[in-house]
Amino acid sequence: MEHIEVKRKKVDTPTVASLYFEWDARVLPGQFIMVWVPGLGEVPMSLSKTGKEKCITVKAYGESTGKLAKTEVGELITLRGPYGKPFKKSGGDILLIGGGSGMASLRPLINRRSTGIIASRTPEELLFSEEFNADKRIEVTEDGRKGIKGIVLDGMDMVNPEDFSMIYVCGPERMLKAVYDKIKDKNVNAQFSLERSMKCGIGLCDSCSVNGYQVCVDGPVFDMNQLRDMTEFGTSKLLASGKRVKI
Ligand code: FES
Structure with missing residues (x-):
């Protein structure tokens, strides 16, 4: 400590x-x-x-x-x-997709060649949007008071995912799953940051397990191949109490 x-x-x-x-x-x-x-x-x-x-x-x-x-x-x-595995670096044009406070963990990846899809419920909650170049910033709000009205998937309609060397995604898990489903059959590389209840952070307690993976040591960043096998991804998770709940 x-x-x-x-x-x-x-x-x-x-x-x-x-x-x-x-x-x-x-x-x-x-x-x-x-x-x-x-x-x-x-x-x-x-x-x-x-x-x-x-x-x-x-x-x-x-x-x-x-x-x-x-x-x-x-x-x-x-x-x-x-702790945990970092995002794998990629050169070229990258796409960062962040929902809610998810853009926080993507922020260190922002550079002049990164395009951002920044989504939130309201304009006030758009996070780190101003750190993207103005012409590479796609803002999406559920209430429609700024940017595109809708959800992350509506923002994705503004780009061709196959134009990017890597797509990085972080946000609520239902959003991650929706993004995954939208790009899973395309010729893209993507990495997703998952969130789970964590007690030890070092692979001892298993509170963060997802289909045999421990998010704290095997993740929190997972690629498309790893997610393909995870039936719990986007469907269920363990609470700190150990109770499994639907996502
Ligand atoms: S948080 Fe304890 S094993 Fe992952």
């Missing part, structure tokens, strides 16, 4: 805040860390910035993340890691 001071904070959307800190560890895009929230346990977080200055982008959706998102500049966060 390391105790690291938060150097700056940015409130990105009404429910999402980024905490920036300096940490010498080498972290690759797609890997995650476990962040300790005193009294509540650990939260797995992917990094939204992976250079010398690093960043976690926290969506406040429960007690632990709500408390973490309230961390202020000068306070310490306690973390361990990094």
